[in-house]
Amino acid sequence: MHRFRKLLLLFSVALTFCAGLVFWLRKDTSTGPILLLVGLVLTALAFLRFKSLRGFSYTVWILVAVAAAMFYPHLFHRIGSFELKNVIVPFVQVTMFGMGAHMSFSDFKGVVMMPKGVIIGVCCHFLVMPLVAYGLSHIFPFPAEIAGGVILIGCVSSAMASNVMSYLSGANLALAITVGAVSTIVSPFVTPFLMLWLGGQYVEINTIHMMIDIINMIIIPVVAGFIFNLFYEASASRGQMVVQLVSYALIMLITNSVLTVITKGSLLDFVYATLSSFFWFYLLPMLGAIFFRKVKDTVSRQQLEGGLSFAAMLGIVVNTVVITASGRDNLLEVGGLLIITCLLHNVAGLSLGYFLARLFGLPEKDRRTIAFEVGMQNGGVATGLALQMGKVATLGLASTIFGPLQNITGSALANWFKKKDHRGEAKSPPGIETVRQAV
Numbered sequence: 530m531h532r533f534r535k536l537l538l539l540f541s542v543a544l545t546f547c548a549g550l551v552f553w554l555r556k557d558t559s560t561g562p563i564l565l566l567v568g569l570v571l572t573a574l575a576f577l578r579f580k581s582l583r584g585f586s587y588t589v590w591i592l593v594a595v596a597a598a599m600f601y602p603h604l605f606h607r608i609g610s611f612e613l614k615n616v617i618v619p620f621v622q623v624t625m626f627g628m629g630a631h632m633s634f635s636d637f638k639g640v641v642m643m644p645k646g647v648i649i650g651v652c653c654h655f656l657v658m659p660l661v662a663y664g665l666s667h668i669f670p671f672p673a674e675i676a677g678g679v680i681l682i683g684c685v686s687s688a689m690a691s692n693v694m695s696y697l698s699g700a701n702l703a704l705a706i707t708v709g710a711v712s713t714i715v716s717p718f719v720t721p722f723l724m725l726w727l728g729g730q731y732v733e734i735n736t737i738h739m740m741i742d743i744i745n746m747i748i749i750p751v752v753a754g755f756i757f758n759l760f761y762e763a764s765a766s767r768g769q770m771v772v773q774l775v776s777y778a779l780i781m782l783i784t785n786s787v788l789t790v791i792t793k794g795s796l797l798d799f800v801y802a803t804l805s806s807f808f809w810f811y812l813l814p815m816l817g818a819i820f821f822r823k824v825k826d827t828v829s830r831q832q833l834e835g836g837l838s839f840a841a842m843l844g845i846v847v848n849t850v851v852i853t854a855s856g857r858d859n860l861l862e863v864g865g866l867l868i869i870t871c872l873l874h875n876v877a878g879l880s881l882g883y884f885l886a887r888l889f890g891l892p893e894k895d896r897r898t899i900a901f902e903v904g905m906q907n908g909g910v911a912t913g914l915a916l917q918m919g920k921v922a923t924l925g926l927a928s929t930i931f932g933p934l935q936n937i938t939g940s941a942l943a944n945w946f947k948k949k950d951h952r953g954e955a956k957s958p959p960g961i962e963t964v965r966q967a968v
Contacts, residue, residue: 537578541571562600569593585940587842591933594846598853599861605854613851617916620844621909622750625713626814627837628689629754630761632710643704646891650708650899653885655719657903658683661877663727665870674923675863677731679870682911682928684723686716686747689841691905694939698946700897708902713751716910717743732924741788742917746910749784752777753810760818761830781806845932848912852929856922864930871931875938878904897946905939908932 545568552561573589576582598605605613662683666676687709695705720743721736728734756777759765765773785806789799821828853860860867882903886896908928915925 537571538575541568541575544568545572562596566593566596566600569596585937588933588937590846591849591936594850595853595933598850599857602854602857605850613847614855614916614921617848617851617921618746618913620840620848621746621913623837624689624841624844624909625747625750626754626757627834627841628713629751630757630837631834632706632751632754632758643707645889646701646704646886646895646899647707647711649886649889649891650704650882650902651711651715653882653899653903654687654708654712655684655715655723657881657885658874658878658906659723659727661874661881665874666728666731669866669870671863671866671870672859672923673731674920675859675867675926677728678911678915678924678927679867679874680728680731681724681914681924682871682906682908682931683874684720684727685907685910685914686712686720687902688905688907688932688935690936690939691901694901694905694943695898697940698897698901698943699894699950700901700946701894702898704895705898705902708898712902713747713907717748732918732920737787737791739914739917741784741791742914743910744780744784745788746913749781749806749810752780753814756811757814757818760815761822763822777811778807781811845909848909849929849933852912852921852925856926856929859923859926867926868930868934871927871934872938875904875931875935878906879938879942880904900942901939905935906931908935 544564548561548564548568551564552558569589569592573586573593576586576589607613659680660683662680666679669676671679689709692702692705692709694700696702717740721734721739724739725734725736755773759770759773782803785799785803788794788802792798794802821833879900883896883900885903886899891899906928908931911928911931912921912925915921915923915928918924
């Protein structure tokens with residue numbers, strides 16, 4: 530079986546290589562793309578067979594999505610009369626709901642327990658990444674809206690994947706969750722003004738509209754996740770539940786009120802939007818939590834989280850396909866340079882996050898956490914904002930590239946940290962307890 534796995538992997542890599550030769554040497558635009566896609570799919574499947582390579586399988590699926598969209602963009606614009614770009618925001622909301630379902634109000638206790646690390650992490654995140662993006666947008670000769678997209682990915686909140694990297698690297702996971710939660714909550718009030726300040730020269734920014742878009746894409750789905758977790762766990766007292774539910778209801782009412790004013794909608798528009806929000810993000814999570822609580826023996830919490838994770842990963846793949854197909858011509862023009870820019874942006878964030886945390890005297894585990902929280906961005910939100918601004922084919926390209934890249938660099942850094950710990954353990958002398966056990 531092990532030999533079969535190796536043969537499958539070798540065959541897929543060889544097929545991909547042959548596809549590249551066919552495509553570049555013979556200029557065969559009919560056979561080359563098909564062989565390349567088949568080779569990538571086989572590579573992704575083969576990686577699943579190896580424990581050491583399994584984590585990279587998802588990245589290869591992203592490459593499959595990008596390749597398919599580049600070779601056959603017309604297949605990913607619409608299905609019938611339905612435009613596929615309309616699925617981008619719902620998938621982002623599903624991802625943020627999953628994040629909220631993993632959290633509760635108790636996660637914010639970390640702000641009190643470790644205020645120094647949280648303040649440093651959030652401040653570095655919203656200073657380092659936007660400023661690095663601003664510098665890169667001036668160094669490289671991008672068209673205005675693509676340069677604006679580089680700044681946009683630098684101004685959004687940190688990615689949920691940063692928590693995974695903190696866990697894999699042996700960092701301070703509690704700090705990671707708290708910094709990620711706080712950066713997510715404050716992003717509606719920080720991202721629009723950072724974007725106006727740094728990216729306003731490239732693209733017109735409506736700060737209030739962007740603030741509402743972020744609340745609808747992040748805060749409301751996260752609130753829905755909170756509600757789900759509140760009823761699924763059922764660990765809060767009746768008084769705590771009432772306070773939280775009233776707070777969530779007020780958030781939705783205020784958001785819909787402001788949105789109605791901005792769009793100059795009627796009272797009927799406000800009533801319809803409010804009822805829709807309460808159904809999808811308030812009542813449905815509540816009923817869903819009650820249902821899944823009753824069938825815990827059949828569907829475990831782990832299975833639920835696995836389903837949400839799969840939906841999030843599927844959403845990223847689908848969004849990557851749609852955005853790549855929409856911006857294919859722009860990618861052909863600046864794709865290589867944009868990849869280099871996103872790589873520099875990501876690596877700079879990871880490096881500066883670590884060394885700034887060290888400069889402020891944080892311990893090693895906290896430095897690793899800050900590195901991931903600073904350097905890894907929420908590409909889904911950046912993509913959704915680009916769509917809401919009607920510029921997904923230009924403003925959304927940087928986030929499409931940044932997301933897969935950060936998973937590769939983040940995984941590599943997490944593995945390096947882990948190996949560093951193992952080397953340190955191997956070199957360190959045995960402790961008293963170890964000697965005592967040996968005796």
